[in-house]
Amino acid sequence: MEHISFGTDGWRATLETFTEPRVRMVGQAVADHLHADGREGTVAVGYDARDTSRGFADAVAEVLADNGFDVLVSERDCPTPVLAWTVRDRGLDGGLVITASHNPPEYNGVKFLPSAGAPALPDVTGDLEARLAEPTARPAAERGTVREDTFTTAYCQHALAFTDNPDVSGIRIAYDAMHGSGRGVTDDLLEAAGATVESLRTERDPEFGGTPPEPTAERLQSLVERVTEGGADLGFANDGDADRLAVVTPGRGYLDPNLLYAVLYDYLLESGEGPAVRTVSTTFVVDKLAAAHGEAAVEVPVGFKWVAEAMREHDALVGGEESGGFGITEHLRNKDGVLLALVLAAAHAERPLDERADAIEAEYGEIHQGRTSLDCPEDRKAAVLDSLDGDLPETVAGVDVVDVGTEDGFKVFLEDGTWLLVRPSGTEPKLRVYAEATSAERVEELLAAGRDLVDPRI
Numbered sequence: 149m150e151h152i153s154f155g156t157d158g159w160r161a162t163l164e165t166f167t168e169p170r171v172r173m174v175g176q177a178v179a180d181h182l183h184a185d186g187r188e189g190t191v192a193v194g195y196d197a198r199d200t201s202r203g204f205a206d207a208v209a210e211v212l213a214d215n216g217f218d219v220l221v222s223e224r225d226c227p228t229p230v231l232a233w234t235v236r237d238r239g240l241d242g243g244l245v246i247t248a249s250h251n252p253p254e255y256n257g258v259k260f261l262p263s264a265g266a267p268a269l270p271d272v273t274g275d276l277e278a279r280l281a282e283p284t285a286r287p288a289a290e291r292g293t294v295r296e297d298t299f300t301t302a303y304c305q306h307a308l309a310f311t312d313n314p315d316v317s318g319i320r321i322a323y324d325a326m327h328g329s330g331r332g333v334t335d336d337l338l339e340a341a342g343a344t345v346e347s348l349r350t351e352r353d354p355e356f357g358g359t360p361p362e363p364t365a366e367r368l369q370s371l372v373e374r375v376t377e378g379g380a381d382l383g384f385a386n387d388g389d390a391d392r393l394a395v396v397t398p399g400r401g402y403l404d405p406n407l408l409y410a411v412l413y414d415y416l417l418e419s420g421e422g423p424a425v426r427t428v429s430t431t432f433v434v435d436k437l438a439a440a441h442g443e444a445a446v447e448v449p450v451g452f453k454w455v456a457e458a459m460r461e462h463d464a465l466v467g468g469e470e471s472g473g474f475g476i477t478e479h480l481r482n483k484d485g486v487l488l489a490l491v492l493a494a495a496h497a498e499r500p501l502d503e504r505a506d507a508i509e510a511e512y513g514e515i516h517q518g519r520t521s522l523d524c525p526e527d528r529k530a531a532v533l534d535s536l537d538g539d540l541p542e543t544v545a546g547v548d549v550v551d552v553g554t555e556d557g558f559k560v561f562l563e564d565g566t567w568l569l570v571r572p573s574g575t576e577p578k579l580r581v582y583a584e585a586t587s588a589e590r591v592e593e594l595l596a597a598g599r600d601l602v603d604p605r606i
């Protein structure tokens with residue numbers, strides 16, 4: 149059976165592999181890891197809207213309690229960032245979230261959150277993997293308790309205070325929960341700030357309406373139509389566990405996440421200061437914005453755990469990635485698609501997001517980015533990347549190569565300011581090819597060149 153492995157963001161697998169006995173082993177590993185760290189207190193457990201998630205959450209809570217921890221279990225499925233913030237705010241020993249995020253319903257997964265509420269780094273997840281074992285139990289008198297808790301109330305109060313109780317009254321927002329855990333949280337928070345909210349796909353549906361709960365443009369057509377045809381001033385959508393956010397505007401429809409990150413950073417710089425952290429696959433416009441304000445941009449490998457760690461190391465204002473995950477350091481060093489909806493609604497109330505995006509592109513150029521995937525067995529990934537080392541062409545798609553980065557795969561910088569990235573997927577047997585340019589046509593040329601470069605080596 150497939151090995152339990154904590155990849156880019158926790159362990160995820162189909163339900164043939166993600167079984168209760170194996171989840172209990174993870175619970176035991178977490179208990180032993182925390183004990184080794186001298187912790188004996190309280191752990192929070194949350195879960196998403198999948199059919200199996202509450203049962204897995206109860207199972208892992210039982211293992212933790214048997215090992216002496218008091219456990220707080222969310223009374224309902226809840227967003228991952230809500231649980232992460234709760235762990236940090238209450239000074240808990242850690243947290244576990246049963247979720248497969250944006251994966252299809254036949255998957256489930258688990259994320260471990262250390263006491264800071266940030267994603268676990270490889271030294272932690274490696275220790276968990278090394279400690280996987282059948283569950284044990286202390287004598288009855290030494291076992292902990294399990295009780296339900298409501299995490300969202302305190303979180304929403306904090307979110308309103310953190311954003312200075314913004315007045316977003318008069319803004320009509322269409323919110324698409326994609327049947328995930330943001331329902332009744334993100335929309336309620338926006339309403340509490342004064343917005344008029346029309347909620348879409350807010351019924352709990354463990355099948356997510358037959359589509360993975362990933363807020364991509366092609367999966368948000370109803371939301372896009374609602375906003376672009378005048379039914380709402382702004383559209384928001386969360387993924388399955390609401391740590392990611394997609395935005396729809398009247399003028400642009402689905403707002404490219406790279407441009408969204410630039411809009412967010414630009415808005416935050418109006419009242420704050422600090423570097424921005426971005427992954428290797430995220431737009432260079434963030435760097436240009438930072439430089440224009442006397443700040444720096446920090447590049448890290450793909451995976452929000454690396455973003456979160458760099459946010460700490462560099463005292464960054466914000467961190468983000470091209471897949472729609474953004475975090476504000478002062479709030480939480482983790483992705484948060486709930487708080488960010490309120491922040492961007494506040495930004496829109498001051499100046500429409502379309503105007504903000506237009507101004508950024510007028511100043512720094514248009515952002516066009518694309519990605520393609522090539523099937524590649526896990527045991528071939530390293531060999532393919534090794535074959536690129538020292539064997540990259542002098543030109544790509546007709547333009548000279550001026551530099552190569554190896555932070556995460558191979559990132560080829562071209563003389564015209566465009567770039568091409570080849571890196572291994574952390575969740576699938578695939579190699580990813582990314583490209584950024586100032587036109588969609590140029591992106592397609594770069595992606596084609598990337599495929600031609602990599603495909604013969606697989």
